[in-house]
Amino acid sequence: xxxxxENESLWQFTMxxxxxxxxxxxxxxxxxxxxxxxxxxxxxxxxLQKGGKKCALLESHNIGFGTTGGTTAHLNTFFDTTYAQxxxxxxxxxxxxxxxxxxxxxALIKGNIDTYQIDCEFEYKDAxxxxxxxxxxxxxxxxxxxxxxxxxxxxxxxxxxVTLSFERAAVVSNQAQFHPAKYIYxxxxxxxxxxxVLLQHCMVQSFEEKELIELQTALGSLKTKxxxxxxxxxxxxxxxxxxxxxxxxxxxxxxVAPQQYPKALVYDLQDPYHYYRTQxxxxxxxxxxGGEDHKTGHDEHAADHFTNLEAYLRQYFxxxxxxxxxxxxxxxxxxxxxxxxxxxxxxxxxxxxTGFGGNGMTYSHIAANLFSDVILKGRSQYSExxxxxxxxxxxxxxxxxKENADVVKEFIGKRxxxxxxxxxxxxxxxxxxxxxxxxETVALYRNMNDELHAIDPVCKHAGCIVQWNNAExxxxxxxxxxxxxxxxxxxxxxxxxxxxxxxxKE
Ligand code: FES
Numbered sequence: 181x182x183x184x185x186e187n188e189s190l191w192q193f194t195m196x197x198x199x200x201x202x203x204x205x206x207x208x209x210x211x212x213x214x215x216x217x218x219x220x221x222x223x224x225x226x227x228l229q230k231g232g233k234k235c236a237l238l239e240s241h242n243i244g245f246g247t248t249g250g251t252t253a254h255l256n257t258f259f260d261t262t263y264a265q266x267x268x269x270x271x272x273x274x275x276x277x278x279x280x281x282x283x284x285x286x287a288l289i290k291g292n293i294d295t296y297q298i299d300c301e302f303e304y305k306d307a308x309x310x311x312x313x314x315x316x317x318x319x320x321x322x323x324x325x326x327x328x329x330x331x332x333x334x335x336x337x338x339x340x341x342v343t344l345s346f347e348r349a350a351v352v353s354n355q356a357q358f359h360p361a362k363y364i365y366x367x368x369x370x371x372x373x374x375x376x377v378l379l380q381h382c383m384v385q386s387f388e389e390k391e392l393i394e395l396q397t398a399l400g401s402l403k404t405k406x407x408x409x410x411x412x413x414x415x416x417x418x419x420x421x422x423x424x425x426x427x428x429x430x431x432x433x434x435x436v437a438p439q440q441y442p443k444a445l446v447y448d449l450q451d452p453y454h455y456y457r458t459q460x461x462x463x464x465x466x467x468x469x470g471g472e473d474h475k476t477g478h479d480e481h482a483a484d485h486f487t488n489l490e491a492y493l494r495q496y497f498x499x500x501x502x503x504x505x506x507x508x509x510x511x512x513x514x515x516x517x518x519x520x521x522x523x524x525x526x527x528x529x530x531x532x533x534t535g536f537g538g539n540g541m542t543y544s545h546i547a548a549n550l551f552s553d554v555i556l557k558g559r560s561q562y563s564e565x566x567x568x569x570x571x572x573x574x575x576x577x578x579x580x581x582k583e584n585a586d587v588v589k590e591f592i593g594k595r596x597x598x599x600x601x602x603x604x605x606x607x608x609x610x611x612x613x614x615x616x617x618x619x620e621t622v623a624l625y626r627n628m629n630d631e632l633h634a635i636d637p638v639c640k641h642a643g644c645i646v647q648w649n650n651a652e653x654x655x656x657x658x659x660x661x662x663x664x665x666x667x668x669x670x671x672x673x674x675x676x677x678x679x680x681x682x683x684x685k686e
Contacts (some may be wrong), residue, residue, distance in 0.1 A: 250508025264326025426661025
């Protein structure tokens, strides 16, 4: 299974590339096209196909290529945006609906596993959140009070399943974990067996709404009655580029002393927070530890985040071996809640699911439930809470808008001020940099075999300058999160085209 960077996740290591039954687009119009072969797209397509719709799922690369192949797979009924914040911004009833939606999402995952006999190591776990100083204690109290008002019990506890010091801790039961790649393989198989069409390496380049929706894809054109974008950010320039900010998150899977593997899900309250859990793969236990999140393309030393994770963990665990390290991307919504529903600016037949923050596993199945209800039954009780057309000015909203404007200004500014080099020898082995060379702005990367890759650094989405990501050996756009390989191949939208290769004289 391939992913969108150089590092291999624990899940990739276990799974080969999924081989679908289909190689061609359907020639007759279908009912629903789902774009994106991650957990959201697959769960949604399966639910609709089983509900009687004729569906096709189109994925640009292979299933699990994006965030699903790089998640740490925590299945929670609490979110990065706390229930207290949701009640404050959207009302107490919305907080209760969010909890209900999350519980139904976990029930759908468990239901799929049982119905389709998916062997994906699903286990219910308790989740512990702990505070280590006064600020964090206040945060924890606020978090647990809000959760309890919404209906989620989070009692305090005097124990943690990890040997870290803490001042206060709370526990929530009936959370879960699984192997995400095995789960989506099971969904893909069930979808195809139900008659769904799954096509990999089939990027959707554009769509037009006529009597039906006409899609242009890498494999040809296709007509559909309804279209669902499950690609984090829909391709092209649209409102979500300005309402969601792209972030990178880092994870390592390590082997520790046998008694140190936590038997639960664990979270601290630092900013950004760390998370811990255990996964057994092929009989071997791994402690998965993650955190160190930052805005995509805004850190010149991305690889340092792996070092930081390892150094932090070594303070408290007897780390015997770091087996895997990987990173992935998520999109943070402006007001703290995901956007799931009709896509603004389009007819009632175009839908979107985005802005899941760090809670994509749960939101994926909230989306699958919501889309099933809207498409199969005509309405969902959650449509209003997750309405993508809402414009909710919350604390920090104006900062978010300003940040967007600053990002564009800063990085278009950078276009004018990149460092000049007189010789290509200025780029060392393993180094990636955007430079000015012989009057041209160019993104250069020299690999360890001394081969130089040169591409045009102007992002194909809206013209920002890409930045080198030395953790994943990719070029990442700091404006809206598009990502490209060292050869300029598009890895992640919202761009829809590759960067051009530059031919250098020297
Ligand atoms: Fe928008 Fe690059 S992703 S300009």
